[in-house]
Amino acid sequence: MRDAYRSLLTALSAVLALWLILGFWPLSVTSRVALSLLVILVGGMMLWRQRRAALTLAAAxxxxxxxxxxxxxxxxxxxxxxxxxxxxxxxxxxxxxxxxxxxxxxxxxxxxxxxxxxxxxxxxxxxxxxxxxxxxxxxxxxxxxxxxxxxxxxxxxxxxxxxxxxxxxxxxxxxxxxxxxxxxxxxxxxxxxxxxxxxxxxxxxxxxxxxxxxxxxxxxxxxxxxxxxxxxxxxxxxxxxxxxxxxxxxxxxxxxxxxxxxxxxxxxxxxxxxxxxxxxxxxxxxxxxxxxxxxxxxxxxxxxxxxxxxxxxxxxSRRMVFWRYAGLMGGIFLALAMLASWVNNQRLIRNVGDHLALYHQLDGQPVAPKLRAQQRLRADGALLDDWQRRGEPVRYRLGLYQGLRLIPPVEAAVNDWAPPPPPPPVIKKIIQGPKTVRLDSMSLFDSGKADLKAGSTKVLVNSLVGIKARPGWLIVVAGHTDNTGSQQINQPLSRERAESVRNWMRDTGDVPESCFAVQGYGASRPVTTNDTPEGRALNRRVEISLVPQADACRMPGNNNTSSQDDGVTQNEMEN
Structure with missing residues (x-):
């Protein structure tokens, strides 16, 4: 036990140094780890050298x-x-x-x-x-x-x-x-x-x-x-x-x-x-x-x-020497800890002060920067309030804590502005017509022909259930072909096929011809590639859709340019 006091002083020095590094000084995580390892290494070497010197001296x-x-x-x-x-x-x-x-x-x-x-x-x-x-x-x-x-x-x-x-x-x-x-x-x-x-x-x-x-x-x-x-x-x-x-x-x-x-x-x-x-x-x-x-x-x-x-x-005595050096190390530790606490409090004041200054510089136009600054101040206020209730961290103590005087200006700044309420949402009622009906030309017409073939009536009835004539809506019938053949042949053929479908709908449903619009596009609007048989089959089609249009589809005995449909006016639909 002859070197117990010296070893105890070395261990006490290492503990105080670690406490100062980990608990007080404002350092990054990497710096704290590096300095802590250095203190442990130096302390271990000193203890080892003291032990070795004691053994050498004892042998002498x-x-x-x-x-x-x-x-x-x-x-x-x-x-x-x-x-x-x-x-x-x-x-x-x-x-x-x-x-x-x-x-x-x-x-x-x-x-x-x-x-x-x-x-x-x-x-x-x-x-x-x-x-x-x-x-x-x-x-x-x-x-x-x-x-x-x-x-x-x-x-x-x-x-x-x-x-x-x-x-x-x-x-x-x-x-x-x-x-x-x-x-x-x-x-x-x-x-x-x-x-x-x-x-x-x-x-x-x-x-x-x-x-x-x-x-x-x-x-x-x-x-x-x-x-x-x-x-x-x-x-x-x-x-x-x-x-x-x-x-x-x-x-x-x-x-x-x-x-x-x-x-x-x-x-x-x-x-x-x-x-x-x-x-x-x-x-x-x-x-x-x-x-x-x-x-x-x-x-x-x-x-x-x-x-x-x-x-x-x-x-x-050895005890007096120990307490003398222990008091000296304690005084050095206290001085460095107070210096570190002062530095931490100054950094706290500077950070909160920068947040307040930025918040007051913003006028709220646009709202997002001012709102972010306010949220940052709310986080500062919540942290200071938590420290007030539970006690501030050790690194801010030693009689130097300045957080209490920062709470009133932070709360006043947070409460003196609120973001404007968002505008009420505009509710619009939109009437959508039926989806576009796409008919396969090969199921309605023979190759190269524009007359409806036998048995196509059943296909038209099943497909055109949702297509109904109504005032203010125009029934558009468009014909399309694949790229087989020339455009001079395909374009008239597509229009003639569309007219055949239009004529069937007009005669079957007793719909005025003013409710229809016929278009023939030929091969100009394919829905897929024409390089494969499957793609060309999909491109040979007749499409029927409802398009809103004022003064369209006038019914006999009705002179109104718009009519009620399911409680929604044509003007609302156009909006």
Missing amino acids: VRDLGDNSLPPEDFQGAVILACGDNTALFAPGACHRETRQGWYLWVKDAEQLPKLAQHLSQVRPALVSQISVLLAILPEKHTSADDFAQQLRGWQRGVVQCRPATGSIPPVWSVTWVSPSAACHDAEPVWFTTVGQRAGLQVYQPGLGNVSLTEWTRDNMACERLSRLSQALWLDSLLGWQAGTVNTLLQVRHGELPALKLCAQGICMTPVRGLTDNLWQQHIAGLTALPPDIAPIEAPLPLPELLLSALPRRRGV
């Missing part, structure tokens, strides 16, 4: 279990012990806990920034309490070049802690060195220098801090060590430290910035060193008598007296 600090870390509410200093730190811890131990501090063993310079990042994720409230202790034991080194290379590696590791802690953490150094042979059995003596104090301070158990001058004058050091011998020993150590440690750390080397030490300490206590170590080489160069190696294996004393001089800030 695997040797330092969570049981070795201080608790979340730890109030003391958290010290990352670097350099020659092995002598500060018991074999197999990764930390040492005291009342004022929690010392963590750092394996090497590469592990230092990873451990700082791990602490910032697991114990973010303790980040402000982290400091870096550079433990220096000159008696553990035999090569000055190797020692300088090691110091530069630790310097690089301290600088790389900046992303995890927000800045370069406070750095302080402590040098442990064996005293002269006369003081091996004495209590450890601490010499300290801090930024707030001037000069060296000397600390001895039970005596407290005194200045170096008072310590030398009162002879509060080892009783068997003369003042001159102790002063020469300390002066030699300060000279070695100034020429090696301070020169390497407090001077810029290429891309490595100089490190400003917030405190320095020197502890004279027996240290088990290597043969021909740097401290022996230094002393031998001054006195030609290298010091002996102390046969001691116990962990070295911790620099507790320097912890109070370390800078301290108020830390924040």
